[in-house]
Every structure is written in C-alpha cells, then in structure tokens.
Amino acid sequence: MATISVKSISFSTYSSYINCSEAFWLAKIVKAKPIGVASNLVFGSSIHAACQAYFDYWRRFKQALPKETLYRIFRAHYYRTPENDILYSEKSGQKELFTMAEGLLSVLVEAPMPEEVVAVEADKITDLGDFRLIGRADLVTRDKGVLTIWDIKTARARYGWEEINRAQSQLSTYALAHEEPVNLGIKLLLKQKTPSVEDIPIEHDKSCGESVVEEMRKCITGIEAGIHFKVKSFRCIQCGYRHICKP
C-alpha cells in the first residue's frame, strides 16, 4: 500500500477517526462508496446551509433573509441527496423533518442578531510545525467589541456534560488560531415539539485546545501507520459502510 502522509488535520477528521476508525478508513483512504446516508446528517447539513445563508446575508447587508427563503435553501440542499439514499429513523420521515426545519428557521429569524457578523464558515489554518491545524468556524460575531466563535448544531435534546465537553474541545482548537481574546459558544437548534434556538456559552480553556492537538498528533500517527478498527456503537445503525464492515 502507498505510504500515507498526513500534513494537515481538521477537528472533524480527527473526530471521525476516533468515532470509528474503520468508517474513516473506508471513507477517506479506501474511498469506498457508502450505501445510504443518515437522515439526521442530511437534515443537519441542510439546516446548516440555511443558517450559513442567513448569517452571511446579515454580514453583507445588515438585513435578515425571510424565513421562506431560508426554507427554500433548506429544501434545495436536502434534495441534493436522492431520496432513495436517505436512511430514515422510525421516528421521523421526510415530512416530519421538513416541518421541523420550517419551525426551527422561523425561530431563528426571530432571535436577536449580533451587532456584527464578522465571518461565516471561516477557515483558519495554524501551522504547528509538524502539521497544519485546519479550523472552520461556522460563525464569528462581535458584540460590544468582543469576538465570539460559534458552532451551529442541531440536536433532539438539550446539551449535557458530554456534548458540552465535546463542543469545548472543538471550539478551543479553533480559538488557538486567534490572537485576540475570544468567547466561544454553541447555537443549538433544538428539534423538539416546540422548536427552539439556544445560545450556549462555552468556557474557553486554552489547555483543552492544546490537549486536543496532542490527541490529533496520535491520530496522525495512527492513520500514517494504517491503524483502523471497528468501533461498534449506535452509529452503526445508520452507517453507510455496514455492507462492507458487517459489524
């Protein structure tokens, strides 16, 4: 097999390797074709596309896009994935997901906007000597002179300790690329009976970002050494590589 050399890594690459290195291997190294894609991933990325358009329009024109436009963006993005490829859970089909999207986007447009949207989907590359750390912040805002880096997430339930910790790891690595003081936060779009959007402040802990960087180094060593194995978990249910992996 050809030698694998990892020169740069993002938080999402790192987390997909630690979630299941087998799925990572099949996707990124073997480039195997997945069968099916989890509906929550299609939903999440489509909501993300609508949010991105919303905040970017505000950044450029200081005006809010109407929710009807956002909903059209959501649907256009969702339809990019052929319906037959989407793996739905027993709880929600397409109709329920579209209704949920409409509700969430209605709440989003009613929420207060920041004084300034500094950047949307902003890439920052930090050269750490042995590798480059790629950070992509969903949203960067400035209020009362203070910069905040946001990650936009969708979830069925409010965040608990585990999700907050994961968010802190992710955002703290993004913060490493900023020299000026920054706040960190999650915009959580809650897929509940009554949809809501919560702003959750995340504690900025430099040492947390640094320890993720150390773990990334170990991941790079693992990837370059060809180490991959099955991590059976709830993720297997909607994994596109089940037909190859046979967990």
Ligand code: SF4
């Ligand atoms: S089915 Fe499960 S163990 Fe197999 S690759 Fe997918 S997530 Fe990993």
